[in-house]
Amino acid sequence: MNNSKLLEVLRNLSTRAQHRFSEYVHAPFFNKHKPTILLLDFLMQYAPVFDLSSVGKEQVFYAIYPHKKFSDTQFNYVVSKLLELLSGFLAYQEYETQAFQQKSNALKAVHELGVPKQAASHSRQHQLLQKQYPFQTVDFYYQKYHYHTLLNQIHLDKKQRLYDVHLQEQNNQLDYFYIAQKLKIACDMLSRNIVIQANYEAHYIKDLLSWLEAADFDKKQHPLIHVYYQVLKTLQNSDDKAYQQLKVLIEDYGKLFLREELILLYDYAENFCIRKINNGITSYYKEFLTIYKQKLEKHLLLEDGYLPESDYKNIVTAGVRTKDYQWTEIFIHKNKKKLRPEVQENAFNYNLAVFYYATQQYSKALKLLMTILFTDISYGVGAKTIQLQIYYELQEMEPLINLVDTFRLYVMRHKTQSDYRKKANLNMLRIVKKVAKLKEKSTFMAEKQFEKERTKLQLLYAELSPLSNSDWIKEIIEELAQNASKY
Template identity: 30%
Template sequence: MKSTKIYQVLDSLSVYELNRFGKFVQSPYFNQNQGLIRLFEQLIPFLKSKDQSDLDKTMVWTQIFGEETYDDARFRKLSSELLRLYEQFLAQEIYDNNPLHQANNLIEGISKKKIVKLYNSVVSSVNRLSERQLEKPASYFFYQYQLEKSQYNLTSEFEKQFKKKVKFGDLNIEETAKNLDIFYLGEKLKLFCMLLSWQDVTNISGTLLFMDEIIMHVEKFDYSQYPPVAIYYQIYKSYVEPDREEHFFKLKELINMYIHLFPVEEAKDIFGSAHNFCIRRINIGQNEFVRQNFDLYKEAIEKGILFYN
């Protein structure tokens, strides 16, 4: 039994995660198969205690189905269903930790059902959920774009039903477009920086569509208040103008200002770009960047980004 995929997956979870999954398994909204509940109940003592003794499938079967003759195909099917339930649990955990997803789905649901009487309360709930989103990478602006678009649809429905004229500003079209633009610019710059980083260590070639136009646009307008655009533009500059130290110090300043707004894995990559600049300078004899590199490591540790498990 311990060699099965479901056991090995569950064995990697903490006690806290096992408890949460247990509640998920027992929820009739997500699971109405009593066999899955009983299977999980048989596994949980071994999982929590990290018992090294063997766990025989026929013994587990007997605990679930009593005196019924062991059916390996049926048991494997039950194990597969528990694994699928765990996959649903993982997706639900991600959803529960993403207020913008919740906000967007809420307003989309109200709009589809045309429940315009809930318009004011839903808009308030959506704004509250949106404010709970602490991280603001490029994807944040895409979710905001979706949210604004759904709110536009709901506002249009509200206007139709109650025959009210809505001001252009209330239609949030400009805000919708702005969020889409910030997502596009930030994500495109991020991808371009990834390409440049690979080109820095390999012989791969290539470019991305519209990059010249994007760079010209970002240099023409002020995007310093938008973290993904500001940071990835500065990383880009550190790659294409490696001799200009001011790009590093500007990047370091932006990291200090904005790094807490990025997911940990993305924050690691951003720090990595700054580290790479330091290493390149150290390799050509500029030993003052040893201290700069040390400071970056120190900041990453203090912010809980380095050594994050």
């Protein structure tokens, strides 16, 4: 019983929703089956966690049927009935949020009942709801299409041979719904093709783009279509112009989108920057940080009231890469308490260590790194990479080379990392070890031989892809050239 589907769903409801479900089950309009009411009454004694590990099925059964002999079949039937009611309740909750759908259903119902005055009233209410709705969504286009479909049917039922604007609007809103949804799906497909090398195909997208680019379609009248058109152009082109236009549109139209939509649009812009950074164009860290600052300002990062540790880490990384040290240090301390309690200390210590390394406070960084728990591979790789960099900066080549070897084993043994990240990290370790060994030998190596080995490193750097921390590796290779006369 404790592991039943019924209890699993109940546990995931909010406390308010649990009590509303109890009201739903007790309402004769929804349920007149007394055993399900008695079953839920018994279970609600264990709300909100519903831990029935010490309660047997027989005990629950006798709470429902005190004078009957235990029957597994009958017990399962009641549980199944209550689970069915719970599904109905969840659907009802969802329906309560669909204001447009409710108005459309009411309009359809009163029209079929033959009450034209009431139908007209519901039509006006629907129109008012449309005018007051502040957001641009795909579903909004669909609801307007559905509304005009109903009004067109009402017109047909009057059997009048007159022009009716609702047929045209029915067509128009369906077009807008299709275009917006098609663009969103095409963006998702192309994004996944880039990230995981999938093979999705968005059919007819070229024809659709040609139609959108025609002079008679004003994209500014349809912000949702406009912005996803620009997202698609940004995904199709790696040049900065399309990305900059996307940024402008997100800021111009931002207030017209629901929170979830706005987050998704920022994610597309963010992923563009990530691709550029991964390709070695590290100047995009500044763009990356700007996007995060905008998301912070608009309160788009919190999930269930907490700042995800991955975002906390990304912001600090971008902050130190752009040398925005003062802002980054304030951010680290100011947002510590916004992290989930179970990850708070670990995430704070790790990111403060990142900051200390970037500001050349190496002893403080190493001390903090010793406190890091490798709860996932990102912490392990991150901490070891900082340690590697500190050893290099302190000219500790022997411990650095030893760390490279243990680091390689760590990466190879962890299967949770993607093949892309694993290859990027192994390539980093390969070239760092060669740089460290060359630097170690440089003091007794002939200048001509040193130059030959350094050139090999430059060629290797150009060939290795993907490559983690490519900007730092490029920097230490260039440092070898600058200081060649000293070796």
